[in-house]
Amino acid sequence: ETGVTQTPRHLVMGMTNKKSLKCEQHLGHNAMYWYKQSAKKPLELMFVYNFKEQTENNSVPSRFSPECPNSSHLFLHLHTLQPEDSALYLCASSRKRGGQETQYFGPGTRLLVL
């Protein structure tokens, strides 16, 4: 148990569906991250929020839309996804963005797009 929870753990959706992934951290951190993890590939950073403000968007397609209502919660809204978006989506948090902060990860949402 890392103090970062994600729901749902598994999700199957069609290309025309809309769904949301939720992440919650109980560590008192101020920075939160979304990563995509595909088989045998490095983690891909998607979005970073620091004190609720989005500080990075690494050229992520607009069919992924993040939302950070407060420092403890992070959402990833999904719509009109493609089969190649099937992957493990990991949320992480750290005390702050930058510096020498360690990131703590949630268990991920395994997404399958049909």
Place this chain on the structure above:
Amino acid sequence: GQNIDQPTEMTATEGAIVQINCTYQTSGFNGLFWYQQHAGEAPTFLSYNVLDGLEEKGRFSSFLSRSKGYSYLLLKELQMKDSASYLCAVRDSNYQLIWGAGTKLIIKP
């Protein structure tokens, strides 16, 4: 470009020692992390090196040579529960984490 290299897969025997190497080429260096990830679970933090040398933590040790762009994770007295993927990540000059693809470690009895 920035790059982290680590072996895709390694196999070792229970009770033995294994060394997982990581080499990196990044724009600047502000520390190197090792994470362990069991299948279907969260990556969990194992170690952090920012200065050259060996950091020991129980059965796990991590070594760094900044001049060679090289690190290794040493696992001693291997147990079946050590079967997992091990991720190497380097923080660059912009404090971005650059990740390797991970090394899948298989432990055999």
